[in-house]
Amino acid sequence: MNVEINHLTKSFGGVRAIDDVSLAFPSGSLSAIIGPNGAGKTTFFNLISGAFIADSGEVLLDREDILQLSKTERMRRGIGRAFQVASCFPTMTVRANLMAAVTAHAGRWASLSHRFPSPGMRERADDVMEFVGLTDVADVEANILSHGDQKLLDIAIALALEPKVLLLDEPTAGMGPDERWRMIERVRALWERRKLTLIFIEHDMDIVFKVASSIRVLCYGKVLAEGTPDQIRNNQAVIDAYLGAEENAT
């Protein structure tokens, strides 16, 4: 699915967190969003997914403006997201988390006619579980999963809803170097197999330059640059505002 953002603006108490942002994400693309802390990256995701309502602008999903739709409606149209801090249902097992997600997706969440899970839900949950590689921990409660597995479960919940556009907010946050690469390889694999429009926020520049086919740089709520990894690497404004600062810091 094609995602097009036009002149999107959102202020919080006079601060423009997202300031006239226009970006296009072609169907089936794998894009990274980078930028310093507080650049508005997560806010940008919140505006696309409908967690926040934008002040003005357009969010076009295959040319249809979804700005006025609720997050549930947007989810039904195919926008899925995973969160910066892994967001799952902590008292339930991995399998139960995914069965819950597929049940909701099938529109059976208010069903009172039978016991949970509804027929067929377990199989669908197991498919997703196998797809992301969580089968080994199927019966482990989410709150005692490793950090990396919690992040995977969060992504798996999003995948269980069969999204066409997937927003991943720092899928490798809080992981060690090896784990980061394993994670991002999985993300890449699921992008290839599911033919999603995938947008992810990432701080690790090595990962971004290696994995993303196009990169958008946000800074203080504005688009600082967009282009291929090579273009971004050599963009003076980006180096000054972001990459340079990072190199100095390390």
Added chain:
Amino acid sequence: MKRNPASRDALFAAIVLILLLAIPILHRSPAFEDFIIRLSAMALFATSLNLLVGTTGMVSFGHGMFYGFGAYAFGLTMQLTELSLPVAALFAVALTTIAALVVGAICVRLSTDYFAFITLAVQMLFFSVIVSWQSLTGGDQGLRGGIPRRHIFGFDLGSQLHLYQFCAIVAVLGLLALRHVSMSPFGNTLRMIRDNAERASFVGIVLWRARLLAFTIAGGFAGMGGVLAALFVSGAYPELADWPNSGQAIFAVMLGGINSFLGPVLGAMILLALNDLVQRFTEYHGLVLGVVILAFALGLRRGVLDFIHLVWSKRAR
């Protein structure tokens, strides 16, 4: 192959019911029968509240209004109409359910703190209406004139034994129905909301609708408890709908355990037994009750059944 969990629960309920019905045949004890009658009302009341508190994470301080509503609706229907007792009981439960839907529509969209406050406020409003609408409700004297005792299916509810049997059957069936709700996809949805409302809404659950449905169902079952209470006291009193009564249900839930389905039933049992016991020795029963609850809250940090579950699962590991 494991036994189907639904039939396992039904079997458990059947065994409990048979035991309850068998006891008076073997040995008549008015005190015991009295206890079970009161427990049946309280168990439905507390367990329905726990659908909100433990399962959904909505702390309602006004659940007593539906208990009182059920009692008054039933008492008034019996006095003012010629409906038979089971029809009047069903009618009272239906009315209470509608009342819960209306109250819920106002309350459930509010955040946790304000939800607790407004449920309490609506309850106080309802209580005031009961007390001041003397011509209908009898005001603070309660609904007098008793409930016409009619025979149903060979039951004569004027006899304590028959009332005992009737209450046991209604309570066990009611609890079984609540168990079904809690184990249905909808019950699971409520646990998702309790665990992570934000995530739940991002998988497509319309939070306010789920909460409203839970509130409505819980109100209906509290009304069913109220019907039994009205049968026991043969009338209805404003105290049934007063806020301390909501507090009793919350105590029962907290004492017994919010994460076990039968926790509130056990809590109601403990609470009733404590009330009876303590009242025999001192008039300051509130003081003793408070100490016991403090001991549970600070000592176990959870209800009895939740504590047993915890110890059990630790041992199993």
